[in-house]
Structure formats: C-alpha cells, structure tokens
Amino acid sequence: MFRNFKTVPYVVFGRGCFNQLDNILSQKRENPESFMVFMVDDVFEDNRLRERIPAKPRDLLLWVNVDHEPKTEYVDRLTSRVREFSNRLPCGVIGIGGGSSMDLAKAVSLMLTNPGTSAEYQGWDLIQHPAVYHVGIPTLAGTGAEASRTTVLCGPDKKLGINSDYTPFDQIVLDPELLSGAPLDQRFYTGMDCYIHCVESLTGSYLNAFSRSYGEKALDLCTEVFIEGGPEKDDKLMVASYLGGMSIAYSQVGICHALSYGLSFVLGIHHGIGNCLTFDQLEEYYPEGVEEFRRMMEKHAIKLPWHLLSAAQEHEIEKMVDVASILDPLWENALGPDWKKIMTREKMRDLYACLLRQCQA
C-alpha cells in the first residue's frame, strides 16, 4: 500500500501576498457572530506586522510564546482559552510564525473538535474528527510545517507529532517578504532543517521518484541560497521549505532528526538548533551532506551554540535514548529493516555522549 498523500489544497505565493489574507478569510466568515482565532508568535507583538494582521473586533488574537518547543500541555491551555472565549467554534485558526507557531495552530485546530488532551493523539492517524479550518503563514522557512501532515509536540513522555490527514493546513500563505526580519542565525538554523531532512530522505531507503524529485529540488535551492547566494534568496528559501515538506510524502527523515528529538525533549533545545548540533557529528553516516553543511556554516560565520548542551546531566542520556529509540520509521529509513542490530541502545548512548562532550571542547 502506498500512502494516499494529503496535500494543502490552497497555496498562495508571492511577495506581498500576506495582504490578501483578509480577502481569503472573508470567504470563510460565516455570519456576523462568527470569529477567527489568530495565533501569532509573540516576537511580533512589538513589530510592524502586528498592524497588518486582519483581525476583526470579534476575533481572538493569541500571542504564542515559542521560546520552548511546543508542548502538549501548552496546546491544551491554548485550546481552553479559545473555548472560554466563546461557546461556539471559531470559523478559522490562523498560525503566523515559524514551525512552532504553525504547529501550535495546527494542534489547536485539531483539539477544538477532538475530545481529551493533545498528548492522547501523538502518533499516527489517531485523530477522529476533521479540524477547524486552519491557515498557515510562515515567517521563517525550512521546517516544512506549512506542507506536512504532522504537528510535532513534546508530550509528558515523548516528542512525537500528531500525524493525520486532518493535520495539514487548508490554506497556506507564502509571502517571502515575511522572512526578511528574522535574525541571521535563526534563519540559518531553520533553513538547515530543510537541508538536513532532504539529505536524510535522499539517502534513505524509503525514497521513490516522487519524493526524490521534491527532495532534490529543495536541496538544490538550499545550496543556491546558502552557498551560491544570488538574487531572490528569500523566495527560493520559502519554496525550498515547501518542497522539502512535500518530499516527505514518500520518504522519511533519519538519524539526525531522531537524535535531535531526544535533545529537544530533555534539554528543550529548539529543533533547528538541535538538528545542526547533531548533524555536525554525523559525518560517518552523511559524509557529503556534513561536508557541505560545514561549508555553509563557514560562509555564514555560524558558531554552533554548544553551550546549550552544558546543562545536560550524564543520567539524562538514558531519557534521550528512550525518546529517540521509539522513532522506528526514521531509523528504518536510514539503516534498513535490520536497524536494531546496527543502532543498539549502546550505540545511541555513545552518539549522545560524543555530542555532549562537544560542549566541553
């Protein structure tokens, strides 16, 4: 059986297309009593973008904080705030920000129509009811959250996405102008999420011609943006992120993402940074990718923040291994069906120990 891949059905792309959001939403506002929920990265609270958000007086605007990776408990709290605001469902949830903000919007749109707590739905195809109409608007590019069928959350005992056909956005608004304000290092780490997941999927065993085409083009665009430079960098990075997300249709990420999940869960390290720290240590598995990644770092004068690992205690490695080791599809994609013989807990422990030693170097 091949996956019947659910795509985002409406995509608008272009410099300044954020200005069309009001018009797009107006077609979904059912009557004068209906309302929308805007979930916006609180980094924009004192930003010019704030004035451009087309919220109406009846709408709910939630500033979301993504200093930490999104937690299931935070999703549940935000969902409660929407329920307290009105006893009706909103006619839309709009996420504006990076991958974390978009994932929060996806998760809240699902939890408004599905009972219980979001942690109960971490996994594959556990969601029973369609989500509220939801829109994604990236202000950082690289995660692929705008195109994917998951919303990645840290739960009480694992970091795992809510994967379902109801998870993808109903509409995305891809405006490259929104990328221009991001700090350079954050832009780099997020862009590398795309680069790394393309390397992992293109070298993986799950690949087919569909996903390979998307992955190759996304990788080419990353290289253009981060090595060759040249015009339209933000446009290309935004497209790379979307194509990278699409490439996951028939592929999977690999060793870097699996280990990075453990770092995020235990130390709260952001996904993009966790990926970069991890990938830099995986020369044995992805020699060409790591070599090119280091050239990109050099070109952009990136110094990896190894100090973020200094808080880690030796005994926390066990928990990291717990989180990473349940991600079967990632390991199988990277190492084949016999991955458990190759990547023992012992070996994972070694990889984490090696990583943690870097902060002392």
Place this chain on the structure above:
Amino acid sequence: MFRNFKTVPYVVFGRGCFNQLDNILSQKRENPESFMVFMVDDVFEDNRLRERIPAKPRDLLLWVNVDHEPKTEYVDRLTSRVREFSNRLPCGVIGIGGGSSMDLAKAVSLMLTNPGTSAEYQGWDLIQHPAVYHVGIPTLAGTGAEASRTTVLCGPDKKLGINSDYTPFDQIVLDPELLSGAPLDQRFYTGMDCYIHCVESLTGSYLNAFSRSYGEKALDLCTEVFIEGGPEKDDKLMVASYLGGMSIAYSQVGICHALSYGLSFVLGIHHGIGNCLTFDQLEEYYPEGVEEFRRMMEKHAIKLPWHLLSAAQEHEIEKMVDVASILDPLWENALGPDWKKIMTREKMRDLYACLLRQCQA
C-alpha cells in the same frame, strides 16, 4: 493579487497503486444505491486493464473515444448519458486515460452540477457549483491534466479550457506501471507536451520562484528521460508531468501552445502532435529548447507526421489565427504586455503558412 492556487488534495504515487483504487473509492460510496461513473479511453476495451477496473454492478462504465480532441458537444452527450442512467448524481467520476480522457472526466463531473452546455463555461471562473467528486488516473504522461485547473475543450467557435477552482481532481492515482503499454511515438508526443510547456513557462514573463522551481525540475526530468535514458523512466516521466502541471500555478505556456490550439481546432490534430509540429518551427523564439527537442527526436527516431497538415486549405489559416489570437495570457507571457505590436495577425498568418508549407517539403 496573486493566484490562490488550488491543488489536488489527495495524491497516491507508486508502481501498482492502481490496485488501491477500489479501496479509495469505497470510502466515497455513500450507500448501496449510489454509483460511480468510470470514463475510460476505449483503447483499453480489449486490454488487460479492463479486468482491473474496480467497477461494481451498479456502476456506469463509459468507454470514451479520443481519436479527436475532446469537444464540448461530446461532453454534453456524455453528461446526458449519465443523467439518463440515473436520476441521482453519481458519487464519483473516474477518468482513466491520457489528457483527453482525463479532461472529459473533469468536464462531465462539472457539467453534472452546472446547468446548460459545456461551451458556456469555456473561459475563466465561470463555473458556479462544485463538481461531483472526481478522480484522475493517467495512462500517458506529459499533459499535466492530472494537476491542472482546466479541462481543455474544442467548442463551437474556440478551443479553450473550463478553468476554475472546481476543475482540479479531488484525487489522482499516479501508477507508473500504467505508462508501459503506450505506443512509443504517442509516449514521445505526450511527454513533449510537458517539455514544451516547461520551456515556454521558464522563458516567460509571468514566472516566479514557485513556478520556476516546479518547471525546472520537470524539465530536468524530461531531459533525463528522453536524452540520458537510465532507470525508472516511467516513474520520472509521471512525476515530470505532475510537476509540470503544478508549475503552471504562476506561469503560462506561450507561442507554441497558442499556435497549436489553432491547428487542433481547425484540423483536429491532437494536442501533443500539434505542439511538436509547431515547436519544431519556433527556433527564433525558443532556440535552446528547439535545439534540445530535435536531439530528443533524433534519439528516439521520431519522424514528425507533417502529412497531417496536408488537408489544410489556405483559407483555413484565418480561422487558426482567430483561435490563437484570443489567447492573450499566452502571448503576453511569451512576448510581454506589448505583444500585440509584435505578434500581429499578419505575423501569425506567416507562422501558420510557414508551418503548412512543411507538409509539402
């Protein structure tokens, strides 16, 4: 304003995925009285594929003939046959075949819910009501009909698509195994539809980073398939066709397609062949593309069927010019906003005259 691009929301890709069709449709069969309409290229009437079509006893199977390009009058006749079959709407229309068969299925699914004749809807966004659920299954690759928001029809006075957000399929089933049976020349002409529309969109003025990425990848895949050869040719060609269709989101075709429409309308020449005959004469406008196209022809020992033009009468050139000249977006994309000063009716007449002279050469 940027186009809010409607994509196909469900895509399944893989060798043998045609076998999943029954399962996919079963989720749309509402009750024991509901029925599906299969519209299948009649070339498969005596083919093994016939046995694999998952039609139930209550379903309607229509063998469609696409020896000629799809006509609005044929669409109306097929729609009537569905209405005569049942006074209920079908719960799905499934098109199996090349671009023409898929376009017929798209058109019938629209006309079942929209009053009047299909000719009334040739144009942009004239459709008022959502179509019946419709599924596209290509057995030839290159047209991009599986991904596009149009169904191209020859009407009483023009060849023009029914372009609307309701036109794209709700589901496509991309099984590269289905490509293997096509005659080699037909496979080539249809593949060139993708190659040519990529050349036209990549050299056009409408392009942005989104469409460029899709177009470049589709073009690369065409080159791999038709010049380099190598493994997975059918898989790559099927992906190229889909990506080529997606690339039209923010681009347009150009001179070749515009002139080819005139040939099809007046002489009934199939779109793929019409494109190839025309493109071969457009060295002045697409020098690199035409040069590579000729290398592809040489490699595949293709002799263009110039004799198809021998039926043309001198006076019919006026009608060809009529059909081509109303395609403003195509000309503007190719030649810029002042295209009417460059591409006068006189110049179009010359291009057609030059083309028709080839059949005497």
